[in-house]
Amino acid sequence: MKIGMIAVTLLASGCTLATMEGFEAIAPAGQRVDMTGIPGWQDGDFRLGGAQGHVRRRAVGATREWSDDPWGEVTQAVVARTGTLRFDLSGSETDGRIEGRCRYGRVEGQQQSGGLSVSETLRPMRLACAYRVDGRDAGGMDLSGIRPLRPTPAAPRLGTVDIDGTTLTIDSRHAMTGGRQPLEAPIGYVLSDRSGRVVGAIETNGTGTRRLILPRGTAERRAAIAAMVTLGLFWDPGDTD
Numbered sequence: 001m002k003i004g005m006i007a008v009t010l011l012a013s014g015c016t017l018a019t020m021e022g023f024e025a026i027a028p029a030g031q032r033v034d035m036t037g038i039p040g041w042q043d044g045d046f047r048l049g050g051a052q053g054h055v056r057r058r059a060v061g062a063t064r065e066w067s068d069d070p071w072g073e074v075t076q077a078v079v080a081r082t083g084t085l086r087f088d089l090s091g092s093e094t095d096g097r098i099e100g101r102c103r104y105g106r107v108e109g110q111q112q113s114g115g116l117s118v119s120e121t122l123r124p125m126r127l128a129c130a131y132r133v134d135g136r137d138a139g140g141m142d143l144s145g146i147r148p149l150r151p152t153p154a155a156p157r158l159g160t161v162d163i164d165g166t167t168l169t170i171d172s173r174h175a176m177t178g179g180r181q182p183l184e185a186p187i188g189y190v191l192s193d194r195s196g197r198v199v200g201a202i203e204t205n206g207t208g209t210r211r212l213i214l215p216r217g218t219a220e221r222r223a224a225i226a227a228m229v230t231l232g233l234f235w236d237p238g239d240t241d
Helices: 023-029 217-231
Strands: 003-004 030-035 043-048 051-068 075-091 096-113 114-131 135-144 155-161 166-173 190-191 198-203 210-214
Touching: 023 043, 023 198, 023 210, 043 217, 051 166, 051 217, 075 114, 075 217, 114 155, 114 217, 155 217, 166 198, 166 217, 190 217, 198 217, 210 217
Parallel strands: none
Antiparallel strands: 003 114, 030 043, 030 210, 043 051, 051 075, 075 096, 096 114, 114 135, 135 155, 155 166, 166 190, 190 198, 198 210
């Protein structure tokens, strides 16, 4: 549950972008690459290192079903946010062409009274994708919100990506460097192999740029690219009220 009048996240300096705690510790295990030029609008081009990509995003709906209490003091709503994401990427980083087709959604309940708003997740966010590599079906990804094991402000997410038989686990991260408590929304994600070894990471904070750590192994690298490009591009339905 979240309660707030105006939700704003700032660092003490007011100008330094928040970073994911532990990102630098993971970096030596892989290759540091940046996603750049991520468009702020629905469609546009972007880059992953030396690879060129194109994305098409649609926020399909934010349906509200309202009801009022008898005294007109509290307004209640059920809000469903859904969307689609399509991208293609090819170049030196990918060793071929990777295409992704994704759908995502989240449902929450809202109550408003004057300037105070309260919202609670009714159906956690779920993101599901299918991928193609060089024109052939290659696998998919499934990421869902999960119930935390202990009380925390964070709304954790867990999932897997599978490309050509290589499976990686995706785990959200909510702690920012120097922060006192976790953020509700992810600031990034880490990817692990079947043994639990962390092989990659993406920092999703920011606007037109994402920091990535790609695995060095060929099979793991392709699966990680598919997942991390998706996570770096999709419009998180938890980002808007």
